Amino acid sequence: MDRSQELQQYWKKNIKYIAVLLSIWFFVSYLCGIILVDQLDQFMLAGFPVGFWFANQGAEITFCLLIIVYVRLMNRLDRQYDVFED
Amino acid sequence: MSITTWTWILIGITFSIYILVAIRARAVSTGAFYAADRTIHPILNGMATGADWMSAASFISMAGLISFMGRDGSMYLMGWTGGYVLLAMLLAPYLRKYGKYTVPEFIGDRYYSQSARIISLLCAIFVSFTYVAGQMRGVGVVFSRFLNVPINTGVVIGMCIVFFYAVLGGMKGVTYTQVAQYCVLIVAYMIPAIYISIMLTGNPIPALGFGSTISPGGAEILQDSSAQGKYLLDVLNGIHKDLGFSEYTSGVRPKIDIFFIVVALMVGTAGLPHVIIRFFTVPKIRDARASAGWALIFIVLLYTAAPAVAAFARTNFIKTVHNIQYKDAPQWFQSWESTGLIAWVDKNNDGIIQYGPGKAFVGKPKYTGHVGHFGQATVTNVALAGANELYVDRDIIVLANPEIARLPNWIIALVAAGGLAAALSTAAGLLLVISSSISHDLMKGVLMPSMSEKGELLWARCGAAGAVVVAGLLGIFPPGFVAQVVAFAFGLAAASFFPAIIMGIFNKKTNVYGAMSGMIAGIGFTAFYIIYFKFINPGANHPENWWFGISPEGIGTVGMLINFTLLIVVSKFTPEPPQEIQELVDKLRYPVERKRGETKVSTKARSPY
Numbered sequence: 262m263d264r265s266q267e268l269q270q271y272w273k274k275n276i277k278y279i280a281v282l283l284s285i286w287f288f289v290s291y292l293c294g295i296i297l298v299d300q301l302d303q304f305m306l307a308g309f310p311v312g313f314w315f316a317n318q319g320a321e322i323t324f325c326l327l328i329i330v331y332v333r334l335m336n337r338l339d340r341q342y343d344v345f346e347d
Numbered sequence: 348m349s350i351t352t353w354t355w356i357l358i359g360i361t362f363s364i365y366i367l368v369a370i371r372a373r374a375v376s377t378g379a380f381y382a383a384d385r386t387i388h389p390i391l392n393g394m395a396t397g398a399d400w401m402s403a404a405s406f407i408s409m410a411g412l413i414s415f416m417g418r419d420g421s422m423y424l425m426g427w428t429g430g431y432v433l434l435a436m437l438l439a440p441y442l443r444k445y446g447k448y449t450v451p452e453f454i455g456d457r458y459y460s461q462s463a464r465i466i467s468l469l470c471a472i473f474v475s476f477t478y479v480a481g482q483m484r485g486v487g488v489v490f491s492r493f494l495n496v497p498i499n500t501g502v503v504i505g506m507c508i509v510f511f512y513a514v515l516g517g518m519k520g521v522t523y524t525q526v527a528q529y530c531v532l533i534v535a536y537m538i539p540a541i542y543i544s545i546m547l548t549g550n551p552i553p554a555l556g557f558g559s560t561i562s563p564g565g566a567e568i569l570q571d572s573s574a575q576g577k578y579l580l581d582v583l584n585g586i587h588k589d590l591g592f593s594e595y596t597s598g599v600r601p602k603i604d605i606f607f608i609v610v611a612l613m614v615g616t617a618g619l620p621h622v623i624i625r626f627f628t629v630p631k632i633r634d635a636r637a638s639a640g641w642a643l644i645f646i647v648l649l650y651t652a653a654p655a656v657a658a659f660a661r662t663n664f665i666k667t668v669h670n671i672q673y674k675d676a677p678q679w680f681q682s683w684e685s686t687g688l689i690a691w692v693d694k695n696n697d698g699i700i701q702y703g704p705g706k707a708f709v710g711k712p713k714y715t716g717h718v719g720h721f722g723q724a725t726v727t728n729v730a731l732a733g734a735n736e737l738y739v740d741r742d743i744i745v746l747a748n749p750e751i752a753r754l755p756n757w758i759i760a761l762v763a764a765g766g767l768a769a770a771l772s773t774a775a776g777l778l779l780v781i782s783s784s785i786s787h788d789l790m791k792g793v794l795m796p797s798m799s800e801k802g803e804l805l806w807a808r809c810g811a812a813g814a815v816v817v818a819g820l821l822g823i824f825p826p827g828f829v830a831q832v833v834a835f836a837f838g839l840a841a842a843s844f845f846p847a848i849i850m851g852i853f854n855k856k857t858n859v860y861g862a863m864s865g866m867i868a869g870i871g872f873t874a875f876y877i878i879y880f881k882f883i884n885p886g887a888n889h890p891e892n893w894w895f896g897i898s899p900e901g902i903g904t905v906g907m908l909i910n911f912t913l914l915i916v917v918s919k920f921t922p923e924p925p926q927e928i929q930e931l932v933d934k935l936r937y938p939v940e941r942k943r944g945e946t947k948v949s950t951k952a953r954s955p956y
Contacts (some may be wrong), residue, residue: 268936268937271936271937272936272937275936276853278436279436279437282432282436283432283436286429286432290425290429290609291606291609294421294425295422295425295602295605295606295609296602296606298418298598298602299597302596302597306558307558307559307578308557308558308559308560308578308579308580308581309557309558309580310580310596313418313421313580313596314558316418316421316422316424316425317418317421317424317651317654318424318554318651318654320424320425320428320429321424321425321428321647321650321651322647322651324428324429324431324432324643324647325640325643325644325647327432328431328432328435328436328636328639328640328643329640331435331436331636331640332435332633332636332637332640335440335633335636336633339633339938343941344937344938344939344941345633345938345939346631346632346633346938346939
């Protein structure tokens with residue numbers, strides 16, 4: 262495999278990570294926080310109705326986790342494909 | 348010491364810090380002026396981005412907004428945080444790799460077109476000015492409420508401070524002052540939030556206290572012993588039901604509208620130039636990703652506390668004011684009457700304050716200057732039918748929160764300093780965008796390409812100085828439309844920059860024809876919809892007249908979809924971009940170019956952070 266193919270593979274993996282993480286992003290905010298919020302509100306999480314919690318805090322906290330995961334995955338991928346900055 | 352003395356002291360200290368930082372971080376080159384020499388540590392950049400992002404509106408108005416909207420208010424929480432995920436994954440690292448200074452410059456180069464650059468620089472200037480006017484006004488309002496200084500004097504003081512560090516320090520000065528400002532604003536926001544959380548629920552973390560049960564002390568404060576041991580949100584829902592409001596944890600706004608508004612806010616965030624340029628200041632591409640994460644963590648710290656503050660304040664407010672004799676009303680009620688944020692009209696002459704759905708009277712309170720029968724400040728406004736006797740401005744939720752929670756005076760003063768930090772930091776970031784659009788894109792890029800670096804730096808300083816003056820004037824003479832066009836800033840950023848940048852990175856074949864037609868159609872459509880409902884025919888601004896029930900606040904999403912569609916379709920049927928542009932796009936995708944097995948040699952020695 263030559264270098265350009267290798268780099269293409271790097272890019273494809275990056276796109277795959279983004280697609281997976283953005284699906285979670287969509288799930289917690291748009292699905293749990295908006296579209297399914299009334300259905301989820303029937304369940305309680307401590308004092309919070311679940312849908313209300315996702316909209317107010319759950320989505321925001323998940324966003325932070327998503328970026329942390331992406332940063333770690335990409336740092337690993339950068340090393341693996343030898344495009345890590347030093 | 349009185350609140351005023353404390354406020355002067357704290358504002359004096361914080362302003363001296365900002366000035367000191369500015370003197371130490373002078374910019375002497377265009378690289379320092381536009382991108383702080385790319386030497387900012389990702390964590391510091393995260394803090395600076397947090398302060399840059401959280402404006403006077405986030406600090407002062409957001410909790411109040413949520414407090415009165417209930418669950419529907421969460422669209423601001425999601426909308427103003429979700430964009431950072433897009434920034435971290437789709438924009439920041441690639442734009443940092445590109446390694447230039449402004450967003451219009453990227454669009455101009457990627458689409459090999461001066462016209463594309465000019466359209467985006469005009470957009471950047473317009474978006475930033477609409478945004479900055481509100482910030483300068485916010486500075487004036489904080490001064491007038493806490494220090495009884497006329498609003499205009501407050502605006503001028505704010506102008507002088509921003510002038511000093513933005514003109515002198517450029518991005519370098521602004522970054523370090525923003526770091527200081529973030530610290531001030533987060534402390535100022537969290538201390539009252541923690542106090543009120545402990546008071547009502549005994550839980551020191553507001554975000555958790557919000558879902559906890561009311562403590563014995565909390566029940567005492569709420570003057571309702573039956574509330575003890577019940578979940579705060581249940582109690583609040585019960586109060587809402589009794590007064591005839593819909594439940595606090597339920598929403599009334601149509602889902603489709605909320606969906607579109609959240610998309611527009613998220614995508615708008617990711618497309619706002621003053622946020623994007625913050626990621627140009629870090630040394631490495633991986634720092635740009637990390638920095639977006641840090642920024643979001645610093646923002647979410649405040650954003651998870653905001654809905655808690657909203658719920659606490661709402662419960663406390665209704666319980667301590669509704670059905671209470673005016674003469675027994677809490678102390679803060681009278682002290683905030685004089686600011687015009689709260690007013691009571693005794694419709695049934697019983698001396699008891701009744702609160703409920705609907706407006707108490709027409710418009711904002713206009714005081715007669717006389718004291719009514721029960722000691723209340725009377726107003727000349729025409730009272731409306733309905734049982735509600737109370738006018739409440741939503742800003743009171745944050746501003747009066749420390750007083751409602753009976754906190755010491757220095758904390759109340761800290762809130763003033765925090766509000767100023769939030770407003771000034773955002774203003775400075777926006778002014779930099781305006782200044783670099785003028786000096787780098789318009790003068791150097793279009794009108795005088797042969798200009799020396801010294802000349803460009805001079806233009807950058809002049810641009811910043813001119814922008815400060817215009818922003819100040821907009822704050823002193825606020826055009827009536829400022830509040831109306833904030834939706835514009837997000838809608839426009841979503842409909843113009845976002846698709847052009849994303850597709851510029853993720854699709855090599857998009858070309859100038861697609862980009863131009865997409866941007867023009869996106870901006871045109873969004874602008875038309877907003878102008879129609881806000882200016883030409885404001886009377887028609889009701890859900891039944893909106894397209895598919897999408898409000899002007901959410902229409903940027905449709906503009907963005909139009910832009911994406913045209914960008915892709917038109918690019919398919921027109922000639923491909925030149926080879927060197929496709930190679931440029933290729934290079935954006937990898938942090939470094941390195942052949943396999945090549946030893947790691949840092950390409951360019953950068954000063955470490």
